[in-house]
Amino acid sequence: MGTDDSDGSPSNVRTPEDETTTQTDLSSGSTDSESSSEQSAVSVSDDSSPSYPDSNDSSQSIEDMLLEFDEQEGLIRDRSLLDPNYVVEEDRIVGRDEQLQEVTKMLRVALGDNRPPNLFLYGPSGTGKSLITKAVCNNISQLCETRDISFGTIEVNCQDLDTLGVAVYELTKQAANQAGVEVEVPKHGVATKEKWDELYRIVNEHFDSVVFVLDELDMLVGRRDKQEPAFSRLLYQLSRASANDELTAHISVVAISNDAKMMEAVGSRALSSFTPEDVHFDDYDANQLQAILRRRKDAFHDGVVDEDVIPLAAAFAAQTHGDARKAIDLIRVAGELAEREGDTSVREEHVREAQEKVEKNRVLEVVRGISTQKKLCLYATAAVAAQTDDGSARSTTGYRVYQFLTETIDADQYHQETYVNKMKELTTYSLVDFERRSHGPSSGMFLEFQFGERPETILETLCEDSRIDMVDTEEVQSVVRAQIRNQT
Known part of the structure; x- marks a missing residue:
């Protein structure tokens, strides 16, 4: 019986030396007299239950504070537009006309119930690779529904997947979710081949055409004792499945990576069967980032965003590889800071404060x-x-x-x-x-x-x-x- 690639050492294990815990001595500074006066302030009722004086009559309860915030109009009208992973309408996609056309032209053959080519999308983080892929696939899915073609987009982010077996199971789970069925194999304790078979079964029974979107694929390295990285074996298996008659549905694989040299690590067998069309995504410049933010400005109520907010957020993001995600995060955090402070507008100082906060949070997450x-x-x-x-x-x-x-x-x-x-x-x-x-x-x-x-x-x-x-x-x-x- 085969072995399960997903078994092994758990991922993201943290040791005590990786994180520190600080403790505050809350008892310092207290005196016996203070302790005595506190005790004397406690009265005992007839049922022997201690009752404490109501010293916080003037402060709001948690419920009151929640309801007060709920009644406030706030500054942000549509928070989904400030989510970098939210798939926006086509007219909000800026600075990626060439890439949008390339991806659309290559995947559109799915509308004729044909197999689209495999794609390799590469470029720095936050340059629109995932956004464009999702937007194109969403449009294809809507058109396929009108043509009685069962089209599926099965997407996984490989950053948190440590082995090939876990990756295959995650693909199987996503396929099952789209099809509205249950996965009939466990995540652990079975051979990876059984997970592959389950994936093929679900796809063959419920889809005519499928695009597998493998985001941050280069992060799926797998076990160190394997001669070939896990992402190479995943590409080989998916791209060979149709040729081996294991998949009757038309499938295409879209590999997405920040690493332009990822394909150099792909094994020769996988490379010969995968043979993708390459689409390069370069950095956004400051003007493009400004245009992106202006098309999301209606996330806020009218007139609450000062004129210098968007240029400043775009300039900060342009300094770090032209990352649109960072630009969107900046104006979101700036808006939230302004709301919490009870301000009536989002100003430059909120963006600068947000820059420090987002930067530190991102570094914290990594280190x-x-x-x-x-x-x-x-x-x-x-x-x-x-x-x-x-x-x-x-x-x-x-x-x-x-x-x-x-x-x-x-x-x-x-x-x-x-x-x-x-x-x-x-x-x-x-x-x-x-x-x-x-x-x-x-x-x-x-x-x-x-x-x-x-x-x-x-x-x-x-x-x-x-x-x-x-x-x-x-x-x-x-x-x-x-x-x-x-x-x-």
Whole structure:
């Protein structure tokens, strides 16, 4: 009997050293006299139940506060438009005319009950890859209904899927949800082949045509003992299923990745059967981001968004890879901050406050889930970037600071190659990017890391780890300055 690829070590395991817990001593400062006066304020009724004086008569109850907020008109009229994952109408999609036409022309053959080609959509995060795919598939689905064609879009985000078996089960579950049926195999304890068979059964019985959308596919690496990454085996199996008569429905696979070089890691067998059409998505510029936000401005009530809010939010997002998701998040958080403060409009200061909050929240989300070694590598590199004129950090300099950090907290110290590899792994989170450089014959080759967020924010967040917080910040800065001076 086959083995279940989904079994194994659980994903996203966090160790105590990855997160810190702070405790506040609430008892400090209390005195015996205070304790005595508190006790004397308690009266005992006839039924021996203690009753406390009503010292909060002037404050609102939770219910009153909730109802008061419910009665307020607020500043935001339609919160769905401020959700970056919400599939908006076609006229709200901006700056992606070429990509929209390409994807539409290639997938439209499903309307004639034919098999669309496989696609590979690549480009930085937040550049419209998923949005356009969903928008096109939604339109195809609506037209197919009028033509008595059963069309399905089976979408999974591979970021949180750790093995091939889990990925196949997730596809099966999504197919079953669309078909309105139950999955008849368990998630764990059976061979992956049984999950494949269940997926094929559901698709064959309920669909004429299916588009499998595999978002962030490069994150599905799978077990390290496999010679081929899990995403390669997934592509091979899906693209070969029709040829092997395992699937009678027409299927197309849309692979979406931030990594333009993902296909280089796909095995030769999968590559020969997948053979996708490539569609590249480049960064949004500030003008395009402004246009995107203006087409979502009606999420707010009329006249509540100041004129400088959208240009500022677009400028912040343009600084970090032209990410539309970040731009939309910024105006949403700015609006929520203004509402909570009881303001009558969303202003520039709300956007700046939102920028700090969104940036820190995003960094927190990333660094809390990574290992201590990756945190040390990231801290060392960010410490260098924070003190350079252009906000970049050479791998050679970062490694020497990393050595200092590991010696200071008595942690395992890895070779420079491992340090570089761990920093490269962090590029998948769009937190850091790198280029290979040489500053003359004497310096040799090195990687130069650049951060998508402020290095200071990353350093502040990493210090929430108790082991890193042990390090003297001024001492680290002194080491960094010395290493930067020694750069050749």
